[in-house]
Amino acid sequence: MTGKASLSKALDRFPRVRMTHAPTPVESLNNLSSDLGLRLSIKRDDCTGIGFGGNKVRQLEFYLGQACEQHADTVLITGAVQSNFVRTTAAMAAKLGMACHVQLEDRVATDSEHYRSSGNVLLNRLLGASVHHYGVGEDESGADAALDDLAGRLLQSGACPYVVHLGMQHPPLGALGYVSAAMEIADQLQTMDRVDVIYIPSGSALTHIGVLYGLRMLGIDIPVRGVCVRRSKSLQHKRVVTRLNELGEMLIGPVPSSCIELTDIALAPGYGIMSESAREVIEKTARREGLFIDPVYSGKTMSAVFQEADQLQGKHVLMWHTGGQPALFAYQDAFGYQPPVE
Ligand SMILES: Cc1ncc(COP(=O)(O)O)c(C=O)c1O
Helix, strand or coil, X not given: CCHXXXXXXXXXXXXXXXXXXXXXXEEECHHHXXXXXXXXXXXXXXXXXXXXXXXXXXXXXXXXXXXXXXXXXXXXXXXXXXXXXXXXXXHHHHHCCCEEEEEEECCCCCCCHHHHHCCHHHHHHHCCCEEEEECCCCCHHHHHHHHHHHHHHHHHCCCCEEEECCCCCCCCCCHHHHHHHHHHHXXXXXXXXXXXXXXXXXXXXHHHHHHHHHHHHCXXXXXXXXEECCCCHHHHHHHHHHHHHHHHHHCCCCCCHHHCEEECCCCCCCCCCCCHHHHHHHHHHHHHHCCCCCXXXXXXXXXXXXXXXXXXXXXXXXXXXXXXXXXXXXXXXXXXXXXXXX
């Protein structure tokens, strides 16, 4: 059996609800290409459809597939206040007729009123999600445990809850969506000039490992450069190794961890805080290409491409746009624009 056939067969073992507008387009960014001295293409996973799209739609197809299989009527998820995962879950749950409870963690230190009430927070409200607060930032297992407690209370009141767990104690189900996306890009690569490197954000790492695993299993050796957006390269490396091995166990065997590439060049000053470099890159991408990228994920990924442009001269770079633009409205204070003058 070919790599493609075995991967498809392995993916088919997992329940799935299909909602992604796929294949998402691959576009050339000609203006930025000439500015940077390289050839820049972009995979538009900001255009995956439902609820402003983004990478989490592909991941949630598998979590919510499991939820439907378990006849759940209520979905629970935890994330940062401006989490795109939370907003996308609320949108997909709405479409499936499920109630949604979202728990917002204090992961980013800010006193911005827009951060607390606009962007994804506003969208969660529009989507009818019940919003809960978790007062700690970096405590994945604590946040999952609080969500499990809430699920227990909902169960007692007669609901059938399903929890989308983010912690490392749970299998990396969402990565399956990006194994499937790797199969999609593999088809698109056949009609494109050779891509030299793919840049992709690496947070929970499920997008990163899904693409990396899928491509390697299809015999495609393009480097997949994970851009750290949440933690340092050394911490992220440990996470990616673990998650990649777990994915191998869920599917058709391991890929070597030697294929993992990471950079944390764009991480500072930390998760969820827009750097000066990301701000400039967001503005430049909007002004040169009419394209929006976000302050937390795609902006930092593009910032890594800009910062590493010297080593990429003449190369064909594919930047994987994972969405997140609603957060632009939550970060408007950080852009520092003044009101128009009379
Ligand atoms: C817009 C966006 N891009 C990228 C990521 C990172 O993806 P992952 O958590 O799969 O590493 C996230 C995570 O929340 C996201 O919201």
